[in-house]
Amino acid sequence: LKRAFQIAIDGVASTGKSQTARLLVQRLDGFAHIDxxxxxxxxxxxxxxxxxxxxxxxxxxxVAAIAENTQFHFAGSRLFMDGEDVSTDIRSLEVTRAVSAVAAVPAVRSALVRMQRDFASAPGRGSRGVVMEGRDIGSTVLPDAQLKIYLDGQVLVRAERRFAEMHAAAKKAGLPLNVTLEEIMADVQRRDTADFERKTSPLKKADRAVVIDTSFLSLAEQVGMLEVLARERLMHWEK
Ligand code: CDP
Ligand code: CDP
Known part of the structure; x- marks a missing residue:
């Protein structure tokens, strides 16, 4: 039995990892998305x-005890924790500000890495493969991935994307947006630094990773680039 085809997407915040993975699995048959x-x-x-x-x-x-006693389940791009859909709640500013400290706890990482590898080895019945995105996927979680991508981008562009996203969400909810672009930029920079400097599996470009600077790309353009790379590798691999 052939193992599932693995696509690892890593990179700094707001380079479009989640959106790119979500759209890529829609274009490739039989792939699961793990965020x-x-x-x-x-x-x-x-x-x-x-x-x-x-x-x-x-x-x-x-925190480690919590991580070790949590059940996760992905349905499409939605995440269920202990049976509850948390997809919306996890995007709050409070979570964004607190997540770096949680992600730096080694026992939290080992618990989640174990689950992520299980998802990749059994991405679901009839599945061809998995698109997993994060910070340490190509380097630590799936070092043998058939395709590794590293997304980069200028900090101002990434902060503007995040700001636009929050602006749209606030408008939709009819709430005021009480955060400035400068604050978002500082948050993005602080998280980049925390990701690069963390002792346990810091963010870095994995060996064999294809580096793409997303600063001047549209989402559609970068999805198209990944689709071309994925189809080419899949063709050789499935032969
Ligand atoms: O979407 P955004 O780039 O803001 O962040 P995310 O992908 O939702 O990840 C949230 C946080 O989790 C990041 O700031 C990282 O510190 C951490 N993370 C990690 O440590 N390792 C991963 N494989 C994925 C995320
Ligand atoms: O997962 P990550 O933090 O890397 O990024 P994301 O949540 O997928 O994307 C952050 C925001 O940037 C989303 O609103 C994307 O639609 C947007 N984006 C963009 O406008 N142009 C790109 N080339 C990539 C992302």
């Missing part, structure tokens, strides 16, 4: 009721 960042976000959401811990070690232990 690993959504899993770190969901664990972060689950830590909010925790009482302030006496020490950072005690806090890390509590």
């Amino acid at each position: 690993s960042g959504a899993m770190y976000r969901a664990i972060t959401l689950k830590t909010f009721p925790l009482k302030p811990a006496v020490s950072s070690t005690a806090w890390a232990e509590q």
Whole structure:
């Protein structure tokens, strides 16, 4: 039996990893989409009721216990945690601001990496493969992936994308947007630094990764580029 075909997409925040993966699985037959960042976000959401811990070690232990006792399930691009759809709640600004600290806890990473590898080895009945996106997919989670992509982009462009997204969401909800572009840019930069400097599997370009600068690409253009690369590799692999 042939193993599932693995596509790993990594890169800094707001380079379009989630949207690109979502659209790519729509174009390729029989692929599942795994958003690993959504899993770190969901664990972060689950830590909010925790009482302030006496020490950072005690806090890390509590967070690790949460990660080890959580069930995840992806349905299309929606994420269910312990049976509940958390896809919307995990996108809040509070979660975005707290997630880097949670993602830096080694025991949280090992628990989630184990689950991510399980998803990739059994992406669902009849599935050809998986598109998994995050920060350490090509380097740590799926080092043998048949196609590895590293998405990059200028920080101002990425902050503008995030700002536009939040602006649209606030408008739709009829709520004021009480955050500025400068604040979003600072958040993006802070998260980039945390991702690059983390001790356990920091963000880096994996060996054999195809690097794409998304600063001047539309979403459709970058999906098209990935589709071409994926079809070419799939053709050789399925021969
Ligand atoms: O969409 P955005 O780029 O804002 O972030 P995300 O992909 O939803 O990931 C949220 C956070 O989880 C990131 O800031 C990373 O710190 C962390 N993460 C990680 O450490 N490893 C991954 N494989 C994916 C995400
Ligand atoms: O997952 P990641 O944080 O890398 O990015 P995303 O959540 O998929 O995309 C962030 C935002 O940037 C979304 O609103 C995308 O539609 C937008 N985007 C864009 O406008 N142009 C691109 N070339 C890539 C993403």
